[in-house]
Each structure stands twice: as C-alpha cells, then as structure tokens.
Amino acid sequence: MNLSDLRPADGSKQSNNFRKGRGHASGNGKTAGYGHKGQKARSGRPRAGFEGGQNPFFRRLPKRGFRNRNTKEIITVNVSMLNRFEDGAEVTVESLMDIGIITNPKDGIKILGNGELTKKLNVKVDAFSDCAKQKIEALGGKAEVI
Numbered sequence: 001m002n003l004s005d006l007r008p009a010d011g012s013k014q015s016n017n018f019r020k021g022r023g024h025a026s027g028n029g030k031t032a033g034y035g036h037k038g039q040k041a042r043s044g045r046p047r048a049g050f051e052g053g054q055n056p057f058f059r060r061l062p063k064r065g066f067r068n069r070n071t072k073e074i075i076t077v078n079v080s081m082l083n084r085f086e087d088g089a090e091v092t093v094e095s096l097m098d099i100g101i102i103t104n105p106k107d108g109i110k111i112l113g114n115g116e117l118t119k120k121l122n123v124k125v126d127a128f129s130d131c132a133k134q135k136i137e138a139l140g141g142k143a144e145v146i
Contacts, residue, residue: 072107080115091123
C-alpha cells in the first residue's frame with residue numbers, strides 16, 4: 001500500500017458547494033438541474049410542501065392527540081435490579097451506568113418496588129416509589145432523593 005493509493009470510503013465524500021450552471025462539461029450546465037420552464041424552474045419558486053393551491057398533504061392528514069413539550073422522560077429501575085451491587089454499596093446514577101443497568105439517564109431515575117431486594121444499599125436517585133423506599137429501608141439501607 002502506498003500513500004498515493006489512499007482513497008476515502010465510497011459515499012463518504014459529498015460536496016455541499018457543487019457549482020451549478022457552469023456549462024455542459026460540468027454535467028450540470030444550462031438548466032442547472034431545474035429542467036425546462038415551469039414554476040419550479042423560475043426564481044421565486046413555491047415553498048416546500050406547496051401543492052399548487054390544492055390542500056397540502058400535511059393539512060389533509062387527521063391530527064390526533066397531544067404531545068406535551070414539557071414532559072420529562074424518567075428511566076425506571078426495579079428494586080430487584082439493585083441486587084447486582086455489593087452489600088453496603090452506594091447506588092448513584094453514575095454507578096447504575098457503570099454496572100450497565102441504565103445507559104442514558106435522560107431526565108431522571110426512579111426506583112420502583114417490583115421484585116425482592118436482598119442487600120443493604122444506600123440509594124441516591126431522583127425519585128422512589130413508596131414500595132421501593134420501604135423495601136430499601138427494611139434492610140437497613142437509605143433511600144435518598146437527590
């Protein structure tokens with residue numbers, strides 16, 4: 001292999017500054033990719049999604065439901081998953097990520113009470129269900145909201 005043999009991977013190079021309308025030899029001369037005549041060949045073209053006065057597709061589709069933009073995406077972890085930790089360990093968001101229980105904490109972590117806990121742990125996360133808090137504290141651990 002020589003330095004002169006090196007090439008970028010197929011499809012990895014795409015130029016954003018392609019020079020349109022620079023003659024036949026460029027492969028994109030004369031009409032510069034806009035075809036012959038018509039509304040879309042002229043300056044002041046209609047905006048994207050305009051369908052010539054016909055009711056546009058996005059307005060024809062029924063709109064259903066409501067998407068709250070202020071909602072939070074809370075990751076839930078069951079108490080039974082915490083048995084992976086050593087007895088007496090401190091459970092935080094970072095330690096949950098290190099051990100592989102969660103990958104992305106998003107807007108917060110909530111511990112739920114599904115399953116059995118067999119180890120005394122000090123858990124520091126964003127929220128607990130009542131059942132989970134009782135199970136953690138029943139074994140002498142701490143459930144601390146951060």
